[in-house]
Amino acid sequence: MALCFHFLFPHPFIFKPNTFTNTTTTIPPSRSNFTIKCTNLSSSEPQPIFNSVQAFAPATVANLGPGFDFLGCAVDGIGDTVSLSVDPNVHPGQISISHISGDNHNKLSKNPIFNCAGIAAIEVMKMLSVRSVGLSLQLHKGLPLGSGLGSSAASAAAAAVAVNAIFGNRLGVQELVLASLKSEEKVSGYHADNVAPAIMGGFVLIQSYEPLNLMKLKFPEEKDLFFVLVTPEFEAPTKKMRAALPSEISMQHHVWNCSQAGALVASVLQGDVVCLGKALSSDKIVEPKRAPLIPGMEAVKRAALQAGAFGCTISGAGPTVVALIDDEAKGNFIGKHMVQAFLMYGNLKASAKVRQLDRLGARVISSTKK
Amino acid sequence: MALCFHFLFPHPFIFKPNTFTNTTTTIPPSRSNFTIKCTNLSSSEPQPIFNSVQAFAPATVANLGPGFDFLGCAVDGIGDTVSLSVDPNVHPGQISISHISGDNHNKLSKNPIFNCAGIAAIEVMKMLSVRSVGLSLQLHKGLPLGSGLGSSAASAAAAAVAVNAIFGNRLGVQELVLASLKSEEKVSGYHADNVAPAIMGGFVLIQSYEPLNLMKLKFPEEKDLFFVLVTPEFEAPTKKMRAALPSEISMQHHVWNCSQAGALVASVLQGDVVCLGKALSSDKIVEPKRAPLIPGMEAVKRAALQAGAFGCTISGAGPTVVALIDDEAKGNFIGKHMVQAFLMYGNLKASAKVRQLDRLGARVISSTKK
Numbered sequence: 001m002a003l004c005f006h007f008l009f010p011h012p013f014i015f016k017p018n019t020f021t022n023t024t025t026t027i028p029p030s031r032s033n034f035t036i037k038c039t040n041l042s043s044s045e046p047q048p049i050f051n052s053v054q055a056f057a058p059a060t061v062a063n064l065g066p067g068f069d070f071l072g073c074a075v076d077g078i079g080d081t082v083s084l085s086v087d088p089n090v091h092p093g094q095i096s097i098s099h100i101s102g103d104n105h106n107k108l109s110k111n112p113i114f115n116c117a118g119i120a121a122i123e124v125m126k127m128l129s130v131r132s133v134g135l136s137l138q139l140h141k142g143l144p145l146g147s148g149l150g151s152s153a154a155s156a157a158a159a160a161v162a163v164n165a166i167f168g169n170r171l172g173v174q175e176l177v178l179a180s181l182k183s184e185e186k187v188s189g190y191h192a193d194n195v196a197p198a199i200m201g202g203f204v205l206i207q208s209y210e211p212l213n214l215m216k217l218k219f220p221e222e223k224d225l226f227f228v229l230v231t232p233e234f235e236a237p238t239k240k241m242r243a244a245l246p247s248e249i250s251m252q253h254h255v256w257n258c259s260q261a262g263a264l265v266a267s268v269l270q271g272d273v274v275c276l277g278k279a280l281s282s283d284k285i286v287e288p289k290r291a292p293l294i295p296g297m298e299a300v301k302r303a304a305l306q307a308g309a310f311g312c313t314i315s316g317a318g319p320t321v322v323a324l325i326d327d328e329a330k331g332n333f334i335g336k337h338m339v340q341a342f343l344m345y346g347n348l349k350a351s352a353k354v355r356q357l358d359r360l361g362a363r364v365i366s367s368t369k370k
Numbered sequence: 371m372a373l374c375f376h377f378l379f380p381h382p383f384i385f386k387p388n389t390f391t392n393t394t395t396t397i398p399p400s401r402s403n404f405t406i407k408c409t410n411l412s413s414s415e416p417q418p419i420f421n422s423v424q425a426f427a428p429a430t431v432a433n434l435g436p437g438f439d440f441l442g443c444a445v446d447g448i449g450d451t452v453s454l455s456v457d458p459n460v461h462p463g464q465i466s467i468s469h470i471s472g473d474n475h476n477k478l479s480k481n482p483i484f485n486c487a488g489i490a491a492i493e494v495m496k497m498l499s500v501r502s503v504g505l506s507l508q509l510h511k512g513l514p515l516g517s518g519l520g521s522s523a524a525s526a527a528a529a530a531v532a533v534n535a536i537f538g539n540r541l542g543v544q545e546l547v548l549a550s551l552k553s554e555e556k557v558s559g560y561h562a563d564n565v566a567p568a569i570m571g572g573f574v575l576i577q578s579y580e581p582l583n584l585m586k587l588k589f590p591e592e593k594d595l596f597f598v599l600v601t602p603e604f605e606a607p608t609k610k611m612r613a614a615l616p617s618e619i620s621m622q623h624h625v626w627n628c629s630q631a632g633a634l635v636a637s638v639l640q641g642d643v644v645c646l647g648k649a650l651s652s653d654k655i656v657e658p659k660r661a662p663l664i665p666g667m668e669a670v671k672r673a674a675l676q677a678g679a680f681g682c683t684i685s686g687a688g689p690t691v692v693a694l695i696d697d698e699a700k701g702n703f704i705g706k707h708m709v710q711a712f713l714m715y716g717n718l719k720a721s722a723k724v725r726q727l728d729r730l731g732a733r734v735i736s737s738t739k740k
Contacts, residue, residue: 250619262631285624
């Protein structure tokens with residue numbers, strides 16, 4: 001089943017036991033259902049309901065072959081974490097990034113206006129018209145930068161959700177996506193195919209931007225879907241990968257990719273992993289232009305398919321390569337073959353992970369009440 | 371739910387009371403489940419199990435906006451009928467068209483190799499390796515020629531199903547589509563977006579041709595979907611309409627149409643008629659080029675939407691315009707406005723029909739046993 005989001009609605013925040021402070025917090029139902037348009041908030045500044053909040057946002061696989069620039073999904077167990085606290089030492093209405101840790105943390109700016117988490121956090125504060133409270137933000141990078149796993153989107157999504165949560169979840173999913181899009185715009189372009197699934201979880205189709213129309217495509221609960229994510233030690237900057245795209249496409253290729261995109265969507269909704277893999281593998285427009293820029297990619301794809309993967313393509317703008325399968329053990333086997341192929345044909349070291357679909361999206365993982 | 375058809379399987383032929391002979395026939399379950407690859411049939415020529423068979427195939431709406439060239443659906447209550455009988459006066463292994471009636475029947479050739487029904491019938495006889503039986507075929511055209519409602523596909527589909535049925539339904543859906551495609555190829559090109567839904571019913575996505583991969587997209591039983599079909603008195607030859615298409619498409623338009631195609635597929639599977647209409651209306655590639663060739667089309671679309679239609683586009687290659695709605699009375703209202711707009715802005719007389727989805731596809735409607 002697909003769900004159309006044309007309007008504002010509350011995000012189903014999942015409050016889990018706090019792995020850091022051992023506190024469990026739930027938002028009362030009346031509160032969690034409260035949603036209001038950001039434009040109506042200017043006259044009623046919200047007050048924080050938590051002293052601190054910690055939010056996690058998962059990695060995402062955008063594009064998915066023929067789903068280029070409008071389809072993405074979230075994968076579980078890897079992502080970025082934002083810890084946010086009310087800080088009287090921070091200028092009211094502003095945000096300060098106090099600490100960045102994790103993968104390549106020293107490459108990231110602590111200036112909020114140059115940091116993905118900072119930009120999204122500022123946007124949410126603006127939407128909520130926060131003027132009298134200052135916030136301190138800590139970012140833990142669980143995702144490598146520029147890997148094709150939605151690293152910037154995860155930071156933005158975690159920050160947007162954390163700021164919204166600390167003020168009582170006044171904003172809906174759509175506004176959180178819009179806030180995170182402000183961040184993506186500065187990093188890689190105005191594309192929601194990472195931030196939308198990072199916030200909403202599962203598979204998300206971006207139907208339009210003006211207005212923002214998002215469709216969550218529900219992959220059946222009872223079905224197993226594993227992503228084999230193989231990341232080589234290689235930099236594939238999004239800008240370079242975008243420059244490789246053709247500006248014009250033949251009608252024949254357009255119809256082909258369109259039909260594969262339709263099949264991809266149908267396969268997601270049906271939970272047909274075989275058809276999903278086949279459609280994912282079938283891109284004739286983007287992958288053929290980008291694959292030659294990732295050394296060994298074509299051989300890695302062949303290796304994945306030969307090892308039993310149902311499909312394989314570039315994750316986002318690469319260099320991570322994603323393969324699909326319905327079994328974790330098979331996923332590990334496929335991953336080994338892909339890593340070997342990267343070494344043999346691309347002369348690149350690579351690491352493999354096998355992950356499931358993240359159905360939840362960005363969520364608060366701990367909080368301390370005021 | 372979407373169903374993938376990668377292999378041979380039996381067609382769920384529906385045997386209804388014979389409106390002509392008042393006989394009702396059912397195929398025994400063991401027989402109806404019998405399917406065999408056509409390539410294996412050469413050594414075992416089937417014998418007819420009926421003296422005569424009458425088959426009906428519904429009209430179809432192909433393209434559906436961003437579903438250009440890979441998506442189509444069947445609409446109920448209008449279509450072509452083929453009556454077929456074993457005829458000792460016809461040379462064994464051959465087919466003879468004895469009579470054509472109905473809409474524009476005198477424009478059609480009785481030479482089977484120049485007639486859509488004849489071509490498909492011959493193909494099915496070849497697939498079955500029929501050498502010792504001659505068949506006589508009568509075609510009743512319920513659909514106007516060149517109207518954008520899959521007239522040629524309906525003739526081919528009805529003929530293919532009738533020949534298959536008379537010999538005991540040895541062929542599966544895929545082979546019937548392939549046989550009918552031979553006919554389409556001679557008339558308008560090798561496109562299955564009319565013949566596949568004409569044979570299979572409902573919505574069908576054509577994922578690939580080599581091999582032929584068809585996905586039936588199940589529109590939920592409990593949902594109402596009405597097609598407002600407005601056909602002006604105007605000829606829009608498929609070849610001319612195809613020549614109007616751009617050969618190259620910008621990446622921006624490609625991504626837009628691809629995302630709308632994905633949304634269209636999701637809306638069908640979810641039974642969301644509002645989203646379906648919206649996606650159907652959103653084509654930025656084909657409709658903008660073809661609409662100016664149908665006088666008044668743009669005004670007709672505006673009139674449909676203003677009258678409450680959820681979406682509107684050209685049916686097939688036109689000139690029929692199709693609008694979507696969830697209520698029959700509203701459909702009639704929308705149809706009137708569309709007819710008025712054709713007269714006012716295109717100076718064309720037009721007629722409107724309101725039809726539901728045909729979920730069955732081509733089927734035997736009567737038969738007489740040997």
